[in-house]
Amino acid sequence: MIPWVQLDSARTPDGAQELRLKRRGAEFSIMLGTNELMNSRLSGSEEALARLSCERIAGRRQPKILIGGLGMGFTLRAALAALGGDAAVTVAELVPEVVAWARGPMAEIFDGCLDDPRVTVRVADVGHAIRWDVWDAILLDVDNGPEGIVYKGNDALYGTAGLAGARAALKSGGVLAVWSQGPDSGFTRRLKQAGFVVEEIKTRAHGKRGARHVIWIATNG
Secondary structure, eight states: OOOOEEEEEEEOTTSSOEEEEEEETTEEEEEETTEEEEETTOOHHHHHHHHHHHHHTTTOSSOEEEEEOOTTSHHHHHHHHHSOTTOEEEEEESOHHHHHHHHTTTHHHHTTGGGOTTEEEEESOHHHHGGGSOEEEEEEOOBTBSSOSSOGGGHHHHSHHHHHHHHHTEEEEEEEEEEESSOOHHHHHHHHHTTEEEEEEEEEEETTEEEEEEEEEEEEO
16 A cells, blocks of 8 residues: 655644644645545545535626635535636635645645636735625635634634634625535524524545535525
8 A cells, every 4th residue: 555645734723733744655635633634535525615606606797705724625626616607706715835835736636726827925914804705605624614623713613703704795696605514503593693694514534435415505695
């Protein structure tokens, strides 16, 4: 079996933990300690996050999309495939090394999507980026979902104030879509209390197999 090779590492913004980029042949993995945050062979639920969101805003002219978390680019690529040429997609990634990995060792996976003229990548906290504009859709693939393990600062996105801020930044009928490793009844309740119309969708990490993840599609009004 081909062994894993560590290519690089990065500290989380609070300096408390280390992300590690590893490669085995053509397969990539981003690890946090013994936890695998993402793998280049498992893209199904991240792609579903984009596809489901774009379906809800289909037909809008010059839609503005905010994606929180670059990861391995699965959500970004799926969004670009679903959107027209007049869309504008902003990606907010908190860890600068992740952007460097996308343009460096993982460039083949990203397949040039970062150079798409519709795309702007900013090294920034998506919690701040939400306030930069009024969006048709906000897609959050940040940490492990509402129960984060990477960076405690991400928790504010999923609390009462964070959800109110996201709703205020969405156009009427706009969508807040959230990826999670698993269900969270408390988060569903907070979304409804914030005034969203909520769908909770279970999806697989890889086709009909793999871990079962959860996507919330929360519509503003």
